[in-house]
Amino acid sequence: MLYPTPIAKLIDSFSKLPGIGIKTATRLAFYTIGMSDEDVNDFAKNLLAAKRELTYCSVCGNLTDDDPCSICTDDSRDQSAILVVEESKDVSAMEKIQEYHGLYHVLGGLISPMNGIGPDDINLKTLITRLMDSPVEEVIIATNATADGEATAMYISRVLKPAGIKVTRLARGLAVGSDIEYADEVTLLRAIENRTEL
Amino acid sequence: MLYPTPIAKLIDSFSKLPGIGIKTATRLAFYTIGMSDEDVNDFAKNLLAAKRELTYCSVCGNLTDDDPCSICTDDSRDQSAILVVEESKDVSAMEKIQEYHGLYHVLGGLISPMNGIGPDDINLKTLITRLMDSPVEEVIIATNATADGEATAMYISRVLKPAGIKVTRLARGLAVGSDIEYADEVTLLRAIENRTEL
Numbered sequence: 001m002l003y004p005t006p007i008a009k010l011i012d013s014f015s016k017l018p019g020i021g022i023k024t025a026t027r028l029a030f031y032t033i034g035m036s037d038e039d040v041n042d043f044a045k046n047l048l049a050a051k052r053e054l055t056y057c058s059v060c061g062n063l064t065d066d067d068p069c070s071i072c073t074d075d076s077r078d079q080s081a082i083l084v085v086e087e088s089k090d091v092s093a094m095e096k097i098q099e100y101h102g103l104y105h106v107l108g109g110l111i112s113p114m115n116g117i118g119p120d121d122i123n124l125k126t127l128i129t130r131l132m133d134s135p136v137e138e139v140i141i142a143t144n145a146t147a148d149g150e151a152t153a154m155y156i157s158r159v160l161k162p163a164g165i166k167v168t169r170l171a172r173g174l175a176v177g178s179d180i181e182y183a184d185e186v187t188l189l190r191a192i193e194n195r196t197e198l
Numbered sequence: 199m200l201y202p203t204p205i206a207k208l209i210d211s212f213s214k215l216p217g218i219g220i221k222t223a224t225r226l227a228f229y230t231i232g233m234s235d236e237d238v239n240d241f242a243k244n245l246l247a248a249k250r251e252l253t254y255c256s257v258c259g260n261l262t263d264d265d266p267c268s269i270c271t272d273d274s275r276d277q278s279a280i281l282v283v284e285e286s287k288d289v290s291a292m293e294k295i296q297e298y299h300g301l302y303h304v305l306g307g308l309i310s311p312m313n314g315i316g317p318d319d320i321n322l323k324t325l326i327t328r329l330m331d332s333p334v335e336e337v338i339i340a341t342n343a344t345a346d347g348e349a350t351a352m353y354i355s356r357v358l359k360p361a362g363i364k365v366t367r368l369a370r371g372l373a374v375g376s377d378i379e380y381a382d383e384v385t386l387l388r389a390i391e392n393r394t395e396l
Contacts, residue, residue, distance in 0.1 A: 002290050004263040010248040013241040018229050019222075030287060031216050033248055033261070040249045043211040044242040047230060050208040051238040054231055063231070065202040089228060092200050 007033065059130065061106035061123040063088035071104055078102040083140045084127065084156065086110055086149070090142065102140075105130070110148040111155055119155060127156075131165060141169040205231065257328065259304035259321040261286035269302055276300040281338045282325065282354065284308055284347070288340065300338075303328070308346040309353055317353060325354075329363060339367040 003011065007029050014025035032040060056062070057069035064070070071077065071091075081102030085091055091104050109122040130136070139160055143149035157167040172190035174183055183191070201209065205227050212223035230238060254260070255267035262268070269275065269289075279300030283289055289302050307320040328334070337358055341347035355365040370388035372381055381389070 002293060004252060004261060004267075006244070006248040006251045006263055007261065009240075010244040013237075013244045016233070016237060016241075017226050019225075024217075026287070027217075028215050029248065030285075032245060033252055035214070035249075037249065039211075039214060040245055042207075043214075044245045046204070046208040046211045047238055047242045047245075050204040050227065050231055051233075051235065053204045054202060063202060063205065063228075065204055069202075087228075089224070095200060 056106075056108070059126075060104050061108055061126065062091055062104055063106075079135050080137045081140060082127070082130070082136050082138075083142050085142050086144060086152075094142065100140075103136075107143070107152065110143060110146075111152040112148040113151070114148075122152075124156070128159065131160070131163065136165065138166045138168060141167065143169075145170075145172060254304075254306070257324075258302050259306055259324065260289055260302060261304075277333050278335045279338060280325070280328070280334050280336075281340050283340050284342060284350075292340065298338075301334075305341070305350065308341060308344075309350040310346040311349070312346075320350075322354070326357065329358070329361065334363065336364045336366060339365065341367075343368075343370060 002008070003026075010029040010032065011022070011025045014020055014028045015022055017025075020028070032043075035043075053065050054063055055065070055067055057064045057067055057072055059068045059072040062069050062071065066073075078101050081100075082105050083094065083100060083102060084105045084107060085094070086107050086109065088106055091106060094100055094104075105123070105127045107122045107124060107127075109117060111117060111119055111122065127139075131139070139156070141153040141156055143152045153169050157169075160167050171194060172187065173194055174180065174187065174191050180188070200206070201224075208227040208230065209220070209223045212218055212226045213220055215223075218226070230241075233241075251263050252261055253263070253265055255262045255265055255270055257266045257270040260267050260269065264271075276299045279298075280303050281292065281298060281300060282303045282305065283292070284305050284307065286304055289304060292298055292302075303321070303325045305320045305322060305325075307315060309315060309317055309320065325337075329337075337354070339351040339354055341350050351367050355367075358365050369392060370385065371392055372378065372385065372389050378386070
């Protein structure tokens with residue numbers, strides 16, 4: 001015997017999470033046993049509830065417990081702009097800064113020819129459907145600044161521009177607080193290209 | 199809104215675990231939503247089962263799903279030795295090396311005058327009860343090599359020695375694979391004191 005079955009099973013469950021190896025899983029499992037009954041019950045309930053109650057908004061693809069989601073149904077938001085992101089987490093990051101008040105569209109992935117993921121494999125068709133007969137004037141592409149993110153941005157821009165929709169993307173440049181010395185070449189190139197007047 | 203309620207609650211549960219901040223908790227919660235129904239159900243079930251089914255062995259204090267535990271009830275084990283450890287995890291570490299075949303006693307803590315933990319606050323009385331009218335000849339103290347671990351070892355040794363029981367503790371010295379250059383002074387002192395003949 002190494003561990004009693006119930007704890008061995010719990011260690012196994014924890015070790016299925018990303019970035020959690022067997023040692024951390026063991027530490028977490030033992031810690032859980034020392035937690036209050038209430039906290040453990042809540043944990044189990046929250047796991048099941050998150051899996052059961054969350055769904056993807058049929059309009060924008062964002063993770064939500066109400067379909068359509070609270071952003072899509074909020075009439076006070078600017079209906080003329082849609083910000084396109086890869087994941088629901090990106091929506092939260094954007095909402096945190098409280099600067100953007102338009103709508104969102106969550107792709108649920110990026111076009112990645114290397115991994116065999118094409119335009120039909122992400123939530124892109126619904127974006128095009130949304131744009132038909134809608135008051136949307138600008139589509140802001142906010143995919144990650146990676147190769148796949150750029151490829152996706154380029155693809156969307158090529159599809160939407162002929163329809164006369166303004167397509168923009170987030171600025172590239174030096175991250176605030178970063179050192180020029182350690183900036184990579186491409187970032188520095190973009191930063192000098194897109195320099196702004198003081 | 200930042201996150202839908204079910205996911206906010208799950209993030210909250212994850213962030214109660216040790217060493218898991220809000221960012222990791224968010225990553226884990228989003229990952230969980232993408233896991234299969236089966237895995238999430240198992241996770242919740244294992245959490246509840248570990249909390250409900252595990253208990254402490256009334257003989258040795260080890261974490262177990264059967265009381266007395268499988269080690270205490272195993273007659274093939276050497277009944278003349280008891281190895282004293284701080285936690286159940288230490289029992290597992292010791293069992294892994296498959297070298298010790300005696301019994302165990304889990305203290306569930308260490309004497310720590312700094313934190314106001316005295317001999318009565320840990321599972322020590324049952325050890326003394328176990329030793330009365332028993333065939334135990336040797337008590338091996340395997341507490342951590344920390345100040346609290348040493349204090350506990352000294353205390354136990356002082357209590358048991360007058361009763362004529364042989365009390366030993368794990369050897370102190372250089373960890374296998376370690377560099378003398380980086381060894382701390384106390385370890386080096388112990389290593390030279392307890393040098394063995396080649």
